[in-house]
Amino acid sequence: MPNVLVYAELRGGDLRKIALETVSAARSLADTLGGEVHAVLAGATGSGAHAAALGEHGADVVFHTEHGAFAVYNPEALTALIAERARSGYAAVLIGGSARGRDLAPRLAARLGAALLSDVTSLKLDGGALVATHPVYTGKVAVTLRLTRGDDVAVVSLRPAAFGATPASRSARVEAVPPVGDPADVRVAVSEISSGDGRKLDLAEAPVIVSGGRGLKAPENFKLVEDLAAAFGNAAVGATRAVTDDGWRPHSDQIGQTGRQVSPELYVAVGISGAIQHLAGMRASRCIVAINKDAEAPIFKVADYGIVGDVFEVVPALTAAIRDVRSKS
Amino acid sequence: MNFFTRSKQLVKIAVCIKRVPEMDVKFRVAPSSKAIDETGLKWDMSDFDGYAVEAALQMIEKLGNGEVVVLSLGPDPVQEVLRKALSMGATRAIHLKSDQVPFDSAAIASALAAELKAGGFDLIMFGKMAIDSAAGAVGVMVGELLGLPTVHACSRLEIAAGKGTARRELEGGAEQITFPLPAVVTIDEGIARPRYPSLKGIMAAKKKPLETKPAQLGAVRVTVDGMALPPERAPGRILGEGAAAVPELVRLLQTEAKVL
Numbered sequence: 375m376p377n378v379l380v381y382a383e384l385r386g387g388d389l390r391k392i393a394l395e396t397v398s399a400a401r402s403l404a405d406t407l408g409g410e411v412h413a414v415l416a417g418a419t420g421s422g423a424h425a426a427a428l429g430e431h432g433a434d435v436v437f438h439t440e441h442g443a444f445a446v447y448n449p450e451a452l453t454a455l456i457a458e459r460a461r462s463g464y465a466a467v468l469i470g471g472s473a474r475g476r477d478l479a480p481r482l483a484a485r486l487g488a489a490l491l492s493d494v495t496s497l498k499l500d501g502g503a504l505v506a507t508h509p510v511y512t513g514k515v516a517v518t519l520r521l522t523r524g525d526d527v528a529v530v531s532l533r534p535a536a537f538g539a540t541p542a543s544r545s546a547r548v549e550a551v552p553p554v555g556d557p558a559d560v561r562v563a564v565s566e567i568s569s570g571d572g573r574k575l576d577l578a579e580a581p582v583i584v585s586g587g588r589g590l591k592a593p594e595n596f597k598l599v600e601d602l603a604a605a606f607g608n609a610a611v612g613a614t615r616a617v618t619d620d621g622w623r624p625h626s627d628q629i630g631q632t633g634r635q636v637s638p639e640l641y642v643a644v645g646i647s648g649a650i651q652h653l654a655g656m657r658a659s660r661c662i663v664a665i666n667k668d669a670e671a672p673i674f675k676v677a678d679y680g681i682v683g684d685v686f687e688v689v690p691a692l693t694a695a696i697r698d699v700r701s702k703s
Numbered sequence: 704m705n706f707f708t709r710s711k712q713l714v715k716i717a718v719c720i721k722r723v724p725e726m727d728v729k730f731r732v733a734p735s736s737k738a739i740d741e742t743g744l745k746w747d748m749s750d751f752d753g754y755a756v757e758a759a760l761q762m763i764e765k766l767g768n769g770e771v772v773v774l775s776l777g778p779d780p781v782q783e784v785l786r787k788a789l790s791m792g793a794t795r796a797i798h799l800k801s802d803q804v805p806f807d808s809a810a811i812a813s814a815l816a817a818e819l820k821a822g823g824f825d826l827i828m829f830g831k832m833a834i835d836s837a838a839g840a841v842g843v844m845v846g847e848l849l850g851l852p853t854v855h856a857c858s859r860l861e862i863a864a865g866k867g868t869a870r871r872e873l874e875g876g877a878e879q880i881t882f883p884l885p886a887v888v889t890i891d892e893g894i895a896r897p898r899y900p901s902l903k904g905i906m907a908a909k910k911k912p913l914e915t916k917p918a919q920l921g922a923v924r925v926t927v928d929g930m931a932l933p934p935e936r937a938p939g940r941i942l943g944e945g946a947a948a949v950p951e952l953v954r955l956l957q958t959e960a961k962v963l
């Protein structure tokens with residue numbers, strides 16, 4: 375069974391970037407195995423249109439299930455659907471590790487009696503085994519895990535943005551598949567309550583993150599951080615726990631040990647002390663800039679470039695300078 | 704109508720807690736290169752598991768009646784985190800003894816599920832993820848193995864009249880989840896901050912029941928090939944003070960870091 379199965383995640387009817395990353399990762403795994411990439415796509419009427427993009431990233435076959443109950447995230451019905459497909463014989467099932475993917479992957483593994491590799495940042499075959507790396511101990515240690523392939527399928531969730539979405543010139547064959555059971559007859563019912571701003575870049579995807587801490591003094595001053603992010607054009611906004619605890623920003627913006635773990639090209643820390651629990655979420659960023667009025671703040675120990683100063687003076691000046699650079703490029 | 708599904712008086716909540724090293728240290732890799740060097744490490748209950756214990760205690764306190772059973776799988780020292788949970792207010796503890804704690808979520812989940820199965824719990828709670836293994840998988844796997852409604856990463860949780868309502872944070876958004884009890888939930892941050900055990904609690908915990916049983920881990924399929932420390936960050940530099948340092952920062956971002 376050299377084939378690899380992937381789950382192509384939709385959100386609000388749109389195909390997510392993580393779905394393309396997952397298909398691309400499956401493609402390279404299937405190529406080493408000499409097999410095909412099959413994708414499960416489940417959504418409401420019209421969702422079949424996404425099959426083309428899956429093909430263009432390496433899927434050979436798209437199993438498409440159309441049902442109104444897949445218009446929202448439906449973990450129990452998806453588990454039944456993907457498990458049924460997986461039982462027909464695959465080397466591995468790859469799931470993109472979004473918030474929902476991290477919910478789905480363990481369900482599926484347990485349903486299949488399969489072993490699970492979670493949140494992997496690399497995946498390859500070594501002899502008969504799947505070998506994956508995964509950051510552990512709040513990113514301070516990287517573990518390499520080995521799963522010797524027996525007769526069972528393995529389930530793997532992929533860390534967002536760790537695998538690129540690589541175009542492949544294929545066109546997938548689409549097969550319509552009926553749902554397993556009644557997808558509307560489920561115990562766990564999910565509804566999206568705030569879909570945020572559709573145009574907003576997610577922390578996992580943004581090349582630049584501007585994060586604010588308690589040094590901003592009040593929630594309305596986050597405008598400084600938002601303006602700087604807007605000046606970069608490709609930036610998302612993050613926050614410390616001090617700030618999310620006080621309700622200045624939603625918990626989903628929190629970066630750190632108990633928040634999101636990110637690794638953008640550029641991380642700008644504004645009025646952030648650099649507590650160990652915050653560093654756990656951003657230490658892997660390629661370039662770190664810190665702006666803090668206290669020259670002794672621990673954030674300066676991990677920052678590539680630091681400016682000692684008042685955020686209310688330095689940040690507007692930086693925003694203007696970045697706007698200037700970008701308007702000339 | 705009762706708070707929980709079954710119309711009995713005693714509500715039972717289980718919370719699974721993992722013992723993990725405190726993270727504010729520089730880890731070293733053991734000579735085997737397959738584990739971290741545990742010399743000198745301090746240990747505690749994993750962060751999210753502390754939130755789960757606190758949330759469970761608050762629910763029982765609100766009800767005025769019920770029990771919170773804490774479980775931990777691992778070597779003898781896991782009894783320390785079980786005692787801590789007891790001193791916070793949990794009713795009793797179960798230690799599933801295993802000299803090793805594998806990096807295999809499925810193996811851990813099957814051992815925990817085997818113990819939880821016959822417990823008659825109304826609610827089984829986990830941390831969203833253990834901060835050492837960072838898999839975020841064991842709780843959901845247990846839910847699936849037990850065939851119970853399962854909700855992962857609840858940042859809010861309300862239980863009333865045999866039903867649960869939870870919130871999960873998404874990338875740039877959130878969702879609401881409703882489900883019937885009995886159920887399995889895993890807890891994200893934001894629900895409750897764990898209380899500190901009081902002196903009275905610590906004294907009381909010494910007399911609370913702590914039962915030890917062998918863990919039924921079953922086959923371990925995922926093994927550690929190696930552990931490594933990510934490369935150290937080169938020491939950074941402070942470019943200057945105030946807005947005057949901005950032009951130099953922008954120049955370095957363009958020419959040295961090449962991120963602009």
Ligand SMILES: Cc1cc2nc3c(=O)[nH]c(=O)nc-3n(C[C@H](O)[C@H](O)[C@H](O)COP(=O)(O)OP(=O)(O)OC[C@H]3O[C@@H](n4cnc5c(N)ncnc54)[C@H](O)[C@@H]3O)c2cc1C
Pocket residue numbers: 586587588589590613614615616617628629630631632633634644645646647648649650651652655665666667668671683684685686750
């Ligand atoms: C179990 C646990 C888990 C945690 N998880 C997380 C997590 O996931 N993420 C997280 O971020 N934290 C986490 N924390 C909290 C963490 O320990 C810190 O409390 C938090 O990161 C501090 O946030 P801060 O830097 O915004 O605030 P502070 O530490 O208060 O720092 C504010 C900084 O702003 C500077 N400042 C003040 N005024 C100005 C000004 N006008 N101009 C410039 N600089 C100024 C100050 O010098 C100071 O350095 C966790 C803690 C625990 C115990």
Ligand SMILES: Nc1ncnc2c1ncn2[C@@H]1O[C@H](COP(=O)(O)O)[C@@H](O)[C@H]1O
Pocket residue numbers: 719720721722749751752774775776777804808811828829830831832833834836837838839840841842
């Ligand atoms: N050895 C263990 N003993 C008890 N509970 C555990 C153990 N390992 C994991 N858990 C529970 O499962 C959750 C998720 O762990 P993980 O999937 O390893 O990230 C933890 O937050 C705990 O609630």
